[in-house]
Amino acid sequence: MNRMVIETSVRQAGNDPIFRIAEAAKNRIATVGKDNVINSTLGALMDDNGNLVTFDSVYSVFRNLKDSEIASYAGIPGTPTFLNNVIDACFKSHRPKGYIRSIATPGGTGAIRHAIANYTEIGDKVLISDWHWEPYETIADENHRSVTTFKLFNENGNFNMNSYKSKMLELLNVQKRVLSIINSPAHNPTGYCLSDDEWREIVLFYTKTAKAHPEWRIILECDIAYIDFTGKNDESRRFMELLSDMPENVLVLYAYSASKAYTMYGLRNGAIICVAPNEEIADEFVSTCSYSNRGTWSNGTHGAMSTLAKITDDKKLKKTFENEQRKYKIILQQRAAAFVNAAKEINLQICHYVDGFFITIPCQKPKMVSEELMKMNFFIVELKNGLRFAPCAVSEEQCKKAPALIKKAMDSIEINA
Numbered sequence: 531m532n533r534m535v536i537e538t539s540v541r542q543a544g545n546d547p548i549f550r551i552a553e554a555a556k557n558r559i560a561t562v563g564k565d566n567v568i569n570s571t572l573g574a575l576m577d578d579n580g581n582l583v584t585f586d587s588v589y590s591v592f593r594n595l596k597d598s599e600i601a602s603y604a605g606i607p608g609t610p611t612f613l614n615n616v617i618d619a620c621f622k623s624h625r626p627k628g629y630i631r632s633i634a635t636p637g638g639t640g641a642i643r644h645a646i647a648n649y650t651e652i653g654d655k656v657l658i659s660d661w662h663w664e665p666y667e668t669i670a671d672e673n674h675r676s677v678t679t680f681k682l683f684n685e686n687g688n689f690n691m692n693s694y695k696s697k698m699l700e701l702l703n704v705q706k707r708v709l710s711i712i713n714s715p716a717h718n719p720t721g722y723c724l725s726d727d728e729w730r731e732i733v734l735f736y737t738k739t740a741k742a743h744p745e746w747r748i749i750l751e752c753d754i755a756y757i758d759f760t761g762k763n764d765e766s767r768r769f770m771e772l773l774s775d776m777p778e779n780v781l782v783l784y785a786y787s788a789s790k791a792y793t794m795y796g797l798r799n800g801a802i803i804c805v806a807p808n809e810e811i812a813d814e815f816v817s818t819c820s821y822s823n824r825g826t827w828s829n830g831t832h833g834a835m836s837t838l839a840k841i842t843d844d845k846k847l848k849k850t851f852e853n854e855q856r857k858y859k860i861i862l863q864q865r866a867a868a869f870v871n872a873a874k875e876i877n878l879q880i881c882h883y884v885d886g887f888f889i890t891i892p893c894q895k896p897k898m899v900s901e902e903l904m905k906m907n908f909f910i911v912e913l914k915n916g917l918r919f920a921p922c923a924v925s926e927e928q929c930k931k932a933p934a935l936i937k938k939a940m941d942s943i944e945i946n947a
């Protein structure tokens with residue numbers, strides 16, 4: 531075949547597997563009705579009737595923006611008020627010490643892209659956990675990098691510090707700089723959250739390693755995509771303060787996403803935020819990431835930035851927004867608890883879940899189990915070594931029923947194997 535694309539851009543045909551299964555679920559709903567289908571596929575908050583949740587507090591502000599404010603360019607780095615307020619939205623009452631700057635990106639995805647493209651060399655490996663959000667691999671590949679993994683869990687189901695540290699050191703010895711992405715709290719796909727003690731140990735490790743090797747560069751990107759649906763109040767942000775006052779060769783970045791927090795998935799809004807050890811590194815971050823904005827998507831979505839800026843600027847609007855967000859956070863936590871308890875009752879093993887949109891059931895032959903579940907009108911995302919259930923998308927009633935169906939499908943595959 532005479533290809534027109536270059537060798538490194540040859541891609542397999544076909545949709546993203548998550549969107550493909552979601553499409554199959556939609557078709558099944560059209561034939562058997564939505565009450566008869568468990569659609570646990572997309573990572574978006576749905577109400578009990580399977581409709582996408584959109585916050586009134588967000589869309590009343592968005593709809594009242596002037597046409598010209600929506601239509602005009604936002605400026606390459608983002609609008610000044612957004613750039614200021616997104617820092618507050620990210621850290622709330624747990625602002626770390628350091629030189630903090632932000633650049634608008636289209637969602638958290640853009641923030642991950644900028645970190646990979648600017649803080650690793652071409653050909654480098656980015657360190658992520660074995661259970662992970664698949665697009666990290668795509669973004670790395672698209673930018674001529676790749677990923678390598680550490681084991682997320684130790685034998686007690688907590689953060690595998692030994693695996694993380696040894697992989698970091700192995701890479702640092704070879705590459706001399708390492709970007710690692712830690713998706714916590716509310717890790718996708720497991721719902722794991724690192725404890726403050728685990729963060730403390732990571733901070734100690736960075737400090738010791740960085741001081742012993744001033745020529746190395748340690749870059750951490752905290753992917754906090756689901757943070758606003760965790761914990762009771764702000765306690766899941768405490769770790770941010772721990773990541774303060776780093777040595778000169780450690781840089782902490784945050785991938786902030788407004789997709790879930792503001793129910794703005796398609797409006798493509800977010801930011802990359804740095805907590806730099808000195809002003810020079812912070813200034814360098816601003817010029818580099820602004821340049822990357824210009825060279826990729828140019829500007830971000832003005833109307834989405836203005837909406838976030840207006841909500842965070844106005845005490846009353848902010849309160850209404852936070853109340854609405856809290857209401858859905860509680861619903862999500864109740865759904866997840868229903869699944870976790872039902873799984874415990876029947877001894878269905880799950881990865882250590884703490885909070886967030888997803889729960890992982892490790893299993894063999896996930897594709898076969900998922901296909902078996904489809905026969906029962908239950909749609910779930912297959913991972914390499916398990917299944918991803920999404921309480922964000924399924925009613926509490928269905929969350930209660932789901933573990934037994936999963937066990938039944940797993941047992942039937944085991945029997946037929």
Ligand SMILES: Cc1ncc(COP(=O)(O)O)c(C=O)c1O
Pocket residue numbers: 573636637638639640663713718753755786787788789790795799800
């Ligand atoms: C772990 C994780 N990180 C980042 C993102 C980025 O989301 P967005 O680009 O929509 O903000 C997602 C979205 O699903 C995610 O699951």
